[in-house]
Amino acid sequence: MATFKEAPANASAAEKLLTWVDNRFPATKLYNEHLAEYYAPKNFNFWYFFGSLALLVLVIQIVTGIFLVMHYKPDAAVAFASVEYIMRDVPWGWLVRYMHSTGASAFFVVVYMHMFRGMIYGSYRKPRELVWLFGCAIFLCLMAEAFMGYLLPWGQMSYWGAQVIVNLFTAIPFIGPDLSLLIRGDYVVSDATLNRFFSFHVIAVPLVLLGLVAAHVIALHEVGSNNPDGVEIKAKKNAAGNPLDGIPFHPYYTVHDVLGVSVFLLIFSAIIFFAPELGGYFLEYNNFIPADSMKTPLHIAPVWYFTPYYSVLRAITAEMMYVLMGFVVVGAALAVLKLKMSGLFKVLIIGAAAVVVAMMFSIDAKFWGVVGMGGAVVILFFLPWLDYSEVKSIRYRPDWHKYLYGVFVINFFMLGYLGVQPVSPLGERLSQIGTVIYFGFFLLMPWWSRLGAFKTVPDRVTFAAH
Numbered sequence: 001m002a003t004f005k006e007a008p009a010n011a012s013a014a015e016k017l018l019t020w021v022d023n024r025f026p027a028t029k030l031y032n033e034h035l036a037e038y039y040a041p042k043n044f045n046f047w048y049f050f051g052s053l054a055l056l057v058l059v060i061q062i063v064t065g066i067f068l069v070m071h072y073k074p075d076a077a078v079a080f081a082s083v084e085y086i087m088r089d090v091p092w093g094w095l096v097r098y099m100h101s102t103g104a105s106a107f108f109v110v111v112y113m114h115m116f117r118g119m120i121y122g123s124y125r126k127p128r129e130l131v132w133l134f135g136c137a138i139f140l141c142l143m144a145e146a147f148m149g150y151l152l153p154w155g156q157m158s159y160w161g162a163q164v165i166v167n168l169f170t171a172i173p174f175i176g177p178d179l180s181l182l183i184r185g186d187y188v189v190s191d192a193t194l195n196r197f198f199s200f201h202v203i204a205v206p207l208v209l210l211g212l213v214a215a216h217v218i219a220l221h222e223v224g225s226n227n228p229d230g231v232e233i234k235a236k237k238n239a240a241g242n243p244l245d246g247i248p249f250h251p252y253y254t255v256h257d258v259l260g261v262s263v264f265l266l267i268f269s270a271i272i273f274f275a276p277e278l279g280g281y282f283l284e285y286n287n288f289i290p291a292d293s294m295k296t297p298l299h300i301a302p303v304w305y306f307t308p309y310y311s312v313l314r315a316i317t318a319e320m321m322y323v324l325m326g327f328v329v330v331g332a333a334l335a336v337l338k339l340k341m342s343g344l345f346k347v348l349i350i351g352a353a354a355v356v357v358a359m360m361f362s363i364d365a366k367f368w369g370v371v372g373m374g375g376a377v378v379i380l381f382f383l384p385w386l387d388y389s390e391v392k393s394i395r396y397r398p399d400w401h402k403y404l405y406g407v408f409v410i411n412f413f414m415l416g417y418l419g420v421q422p423v424s425p426l427g428e429r430l431s432q433i434g435t436v437i438y439f440g441f442f443l444l445m446p447w448w449s450r451l452g453a454f455k456t457v458p459d460r461v462t463f464a465a466h
Helices: 013-022 027-036 046-069 079-088 093-120 129-151 156-171 176-184 191-223 249-274 304-315 318-338 343-362 365-386 399-419 425-443
Strands: 039-041 246-248
Touching (some): 013 027, 027 191, 039 249, 046 191, 079 093, 093 249, 093 399, 129 156, 129 365, 156 176, 156 191, 156 365, 304 399, 318 343, 318 425, 365 425
Antiparallel strands (some): 039 246
């Protein structure tokens, strides 16, 4: 039988209520474990704002989404009109809609920054592999949520963007056509598709997303936060058992995050009130035109946060296939010649390379474009096992590693820009070069991450009070 604690006789009504709750639900225990007694490194910097900002944007999206659903109608005949009704006739409806549409882009900005921080400081390294995997799963869910929500306004770009992306699944051998039909619920994007996407966008994916966010935070608090030095603060503790280089998350970092939240909300509000379309990147101008299945826009492109992967898709042409075959052959040859392994493994590698090359010859380039687009996201899951660096943080790696990460960022921006541009010979060639650089960064990481003279990592975190 559970032991109930009693509140002191002179306790206030609030203390008695809290004791009553604690006897039935671990409210104080959760507060202490995840806030007051959760010790975080004391040298967090600018990059550590984005985790809490991601949580803030998630709340904004859920709350604004609830209010939008009150007036939105998931019917192909009236979906566009219901959005116009929200914008024009619902009190403050325009504000809620712009908060939601701007929040979608803000979510990706914040998440991309959060992921990049994890990359440069090695937050995916042992013992935080599971934290990283949950984070990548959140990113995948976020992409699915954004894609399905993008169709709901039922504008020209929403309609044709969904048509193009869903049609890509037909490139998958054997199951492709049936899979596309299952996703659409019809032979073309129609009312059935809209209802499917609405159900997933409003109910199914958010539930999975919330579960993954909870798992991400729980896993993080189990192993502790990383820091810019990559030093494990739990290694050195005081007599009370608290990390010497740690401070309680609350009140120190809850107050610290107020600065990040304030700056974010200033920028967020400025965009909502003065530039909600942001030059056609946050809200495309074609999406202010009702969907018309008989009129194709001159240029179809996804929203900006999908465009780097869309560039990878467009980069895989029949010509590019020969380059990829060459990479597969060279990679297999280097693995066999340079790595120490048994003869059986060498035979398996050669056989696998031969199978891949044969598949490349026999399967259309469109399929490999879809594989490349998906692979550009999935490869992030393997980052903890691709990085062989002696140290976690970029601070203590060779200086040329920083330039390499800089090239990766510039390349990612280039792929994103090319993804919103119409197809051109120069753009195609640049996207192919960018695709090779993108995958080369990750696939060659087991080699280049070990090179160079590494700096000595300090025993304690480096920190200057400010």
